[in-house]
Amino acid sequence: MEHFELCIVGAGVVGLALAERFAHTRPRTFSILLVDSNASFGRETSSRNSEVIHAGIYYTPGSLKAQLCTEGRHLLYQYCQAHGIAHRRIGKFIVAQEHELESLERAFHTAMQNGVENLQWVSQQALSEMEPLVHASHALYSPGTGILDSHGLMSTLLAEAERAGVQYAPLTRVVAVQAQDGGFIVQTECGVPGHLENFEFRCRYLINAAGLHAQELAKRIEGLDKSNVPALFLSRGCYFSLAGKAPFRHLIYPVPDQNQRGLGIHATLDLAGQVRFGPDVEYVEEIDYRVPEERREIFVEAIRRYYPGLRADQLHPDYSGIRPKLSAPNGGVADFLIQDETTHGLPGLVQLFGIESPGLTASLAIARLVADKGMLQE
Numbered sequence: 472m473e474h475f476e477l478c479i480v481g482a483g484v485v486g487l488a489l490a491e492r493f494a495h496t497r498p499r500t501f502s503i504l505l506v507d508s509n510a511s512f513g514r515e516t517s518s519r520n521s522e523v524i525h526a527g528i529y530y531t532p533g534s535l536k537a538q539l540c541t542e543g544r545h546l547l548y549q550y551c552q553a554h555g556i557a558h559r560r561i562g563k564f565i566v567a568q569e570h571e572l573e574s575l576e577r578a579f580h581t582a583m584q585n586g587v588e589n590l591q592w593v594s595q596q597a598l599s600e601m602e603p604l605v606h607a608s609h610a611l612y613s614p615g616t617g618i619l620d621s622h623g624l625m626s627t628l629l630a631e632a633e634r635a636g637v638q639y640a641p642l643t644r645v646v647a648v649q650a651q652d653g654g655f656i657v658q659t660e661c662g663v664p665g666h667l668e669n670f671e672f673r674c675r676y677l678i679n680a681a682g683l684h685a686q687e688l689a690k691r692i693e694g695l696d697k698s699n700v701p702a703l704f705l706s707r708g709c710y711f712s713l714a715g716k717a718p719f720r721h722l723i724y725p726v727p728d729q730n731q732r733g734l735g736i737h738a739t740l741d742l743a744g745q746v747r748f749g750p751d752v753e754y755v756e757e758i759d760y761r762v763p764e765e766r767r768e769i770f771v772e773a774i775r776r777y778y779p780g781l782r783a784d785q786l787h788p789d790y791s792g793i794r795p796k797l798s799a800p801n802g803g804v805a806d807f808l809i810q811d812e813t814t815h816g817l818p819g820l821v822q823l824f825g826i827e828s829p830g831l832t833a834s835l836a837i838a839r840l841v842a843d844k845g846m847l848q849e
């Protein structure tokens with residue numbers, strides 16, 4: 472049976488970052504296999520997001536989200552710079568109406584605790600000079616927030632990982648795992664429906680970076696105490712694009728809702744200058760990426776609070792992504808959950824659960840945490 476030192480399940484941005492980091496910090500003899508069930512990398516949550524490099528403003532101080540977002544942002548800007556990946560430190564305004572001032576002050580206070588640099592209060596006058604079409608009584612400006620080409624990031628991570636010896640196997644779904652003799656026997660189905668083949672291999676270490684399917688995969692690991700597998704809640708976020716010329720030059724965010732289920736329906740700009748609004752928050756029973764036309768009204772109402780000039784017919788249903796949440800609706804905020812042997816008792820296994828936003832920003836820092844801080848207990 473073929474043997475690998477490490478198998479990483481999931482070639483989303485996190486699995487790719489892990490593959491790249493392990494490959495660059497281990498000798499060539501440490502063989503690494505990266506598998507993904509889709510035909511290509513990054514087809515799920517990693518290509519269905521806002522592509523924003525977050526500053527780390529909102530996350531609970533001391534949480535993994537806060538730490539890994541701040542560290543990940545620095546690493547990401549450096550990595551994009553070094554590898555010629557398109558990105559822009561475009562800056563973002565968080566805007567509040569008079570009755571929302573307290574929420575904005577809370578966000579500022581949290582950001583200070585998280586060590587966010589250069590966050591500035593902006594007067595109504597200054598805001599109207601920089602963003603004349605935005606209506607708000609108070610605003611914060613975050614110059615460190617940016618946007619990036621997430622596909623470019625992922626294809627670079629894969630190329631770098633492969634160059635350093637990683638074997639990448641698309642169309643390879645892990646269907647069962649048995650923990651055995653200090654390692655794992657991994658069963659996969661390879662190919663497309665109608666032409667599926669089974670392939671089995673052995674590995675010493677296993678990382679579950681399967682995103683929305685991480686819980687499902689964990690439940691298929693024979694020998695793992697399932698009481699450690701957290702519940703999964705699917706939270707869809709839809710986007711509507713704006714027809715015509717961009718009315719803003721920066722990212723525009725409202726204050727987040729009180730229980731932080733999402734950051735509020737905001738305006739993002741992509742690198743081509745196209746504006747889209749989103750994502751909203753809707754808990755769903757299954758993975759379903761449709762963007763219901765009925766959501767338009769909710770979008771129009773939310774956007775007009777800070778952009779009164781919006782015409783409803785300018786919005787067009789675009790795409791959606793699904794957050795792998797660990798908290799139920801109104802269940803508060805859950806942190807990223809990264810488990811190793813010290814949590815679940817199974818040597819050689821690392822599992823990542825609930826890698827929702829800011830997972831893209833944090834991806835390189837997550838990889839460092841797992842690869843450089845002894846989580847695999849090699």
Ligand SMILES: Cc1cc2nc3c(=O)[nH]c(=O)nc-3n(C[C@H](O)[C@H](O)[C@H](O)COP(=O)(O)OP(=O)(O)OC[C@H]3O[C@@H](n4cnc5c(N)ncnc54)[C@H](O)[C@@H]3O)c2cc1C
Pocket residue numbers: 480481482483484485486487506507508509512513514515516517518519520521522523524525643644645646680681682683684685688707708709750791792793794795826827828829830831832833
């Ligand atoms: C609406 C929305 C907006 C967001 N906006 C931002 C943002 O602006 N900035 C930011 O920093 N973050 C953002 N995020 C979060 C970010 O997109 C995610 O945290 C990140 O993409 C997660 O990457 P991942 O690799 O963990 O998961 P995924 O991208 O889901 O990758 C998991 C991979 O595992 C594979 N897989 C699953 N099961 C198996 C199996 N059994 N066998 C083999 N392969 C398998 C899948 O095919 C998939 O490719 C947003 C998320 C959402 C939903």
